[in-house]
Amino acid sequence: MKLLALDTATEACSVALNLDGDVIERFELSPRRHSRDLLPMVEAILAEAGLSLSQLDALAFGRGPGAFTGLRVATAMVQGLAFAVDLPVIPVSTLAALAQQGLREHQASRVLSAIDARMDEVYWGAFSESDGLMVPVASEIVAAPENVTVPSLDRHWFGMGTGWAFQNRMSATVMDCQIEVWPHAHDVALLAAADFKQGKGLPAEQAMPVYLRDKVALKKSER
CATH class of the missing domain: 3.30.420.40 (ATPase, nucleotide binding domain)
Incomplete structure (x- = not known):
């Protein structure tokens, strides 16, 4: 291929x-x-x-x-x-590509991808690993950082993307995040x-x- x-x-x-x-x-x-x-x-x-x-x-x-x-x-x-x-x-x-990068570079199996969408909002998606590929576990949205949704709060998540510059306004908690990534x-x-x-x-x-x-x-x- x-x-x-x-x-x-x-x-x-x-x-x-x-x-x-x-x-x-x-x-x-x-x-x-x-x-x-x-x-x-x-x-x-x-x-x-x-x-x-x-x-x-x-x-x-x-x-x-x-x-x-x-x-x-x-x-x-x-x-x-x-x-x-x-x-x-x-x-x-x-957003899935960002999550795949999180898996590829940081071995993160659960990734919350966030891209700065300007206008005080972020593009947001949640992904989980399956057979070496990241698949969505929730619908992608654009929302204010305070309004992003996190599936399974009890799980450990890794953050990827420029949207994590708004981390102090998010309800989501992550074990670590990479902000300066594209x-x-x-x-x-x-x-x-x-x-x-x-x-x-x-x-x-x-x-x-x-x-x-x-x-x-x-x-x-x-x-």
């Missing part, structure tokens, strides 16, 4: 190749430069692996939640590449591979971002 994954849902821009379970990645923090940097990164990682786009089996992308502009960049890029060579597309939650295409590629094997690839035109929120700024009356 040869799968290319992209993620531009946050300040980070990353691409990864999952080659039968071996993952190589290019990652950089490049706020507001995703549209400039993403395609050269794709071309570079394919060249490093000695592959052409047509030799891939599927494409994957971080479908959100995250920054509206970043999500559109990744969606447009993956759709264009998929249309060019007729490949299936696999959307992956950026979703990686590496983890998108790991999760997408499992979905691909289960036949969950979509036609390019059905690959859509997930915002969780339908507005990008507060009105004056709301500030």
Whole structure:
């Protein structure tokens, strides 16, 4: 299996190749430069692996939640590449990718992912490990930090993501958290591979971002 994954849902821009379970990645923090940097990164990682786009089996992308502009960049890029060579597309939650990173880097089997959503809110999801992959145990939401929901308070949880900067306002308690972390295409590629094997690839035109929120700024009356 040869799968290319992209993620531009946050300040980070990353691409990864999952080659039968071996993952190589290019990652950089490049706020507001995703549209400039993403395609050269794709071309570079394919060249490093000695592959052409047509030799891939599927494409994957971080479908959100995250920054509206970043999500559109990744969606447009993956759709264009998929249309060019007729490949299936696999959307992956950026909150799930953060949780997978928590498992991969910190051996955390229960992760509360939180991304700063601006407007005094966080994007929030809870995940638990199953056969080496993080799966959701609650619906993803956008909410004020005081209103996030935590399944099974009696269990030990690990926090991942910039939303944990609001930890002093959350009812959730964690044994530890990593705040200065961002979703990686590496983890998108790991999760997408499992979905691909289960036949969950979509036609390019059905690959859509997930915002969780339908507005990008507060009105004056709301500030």
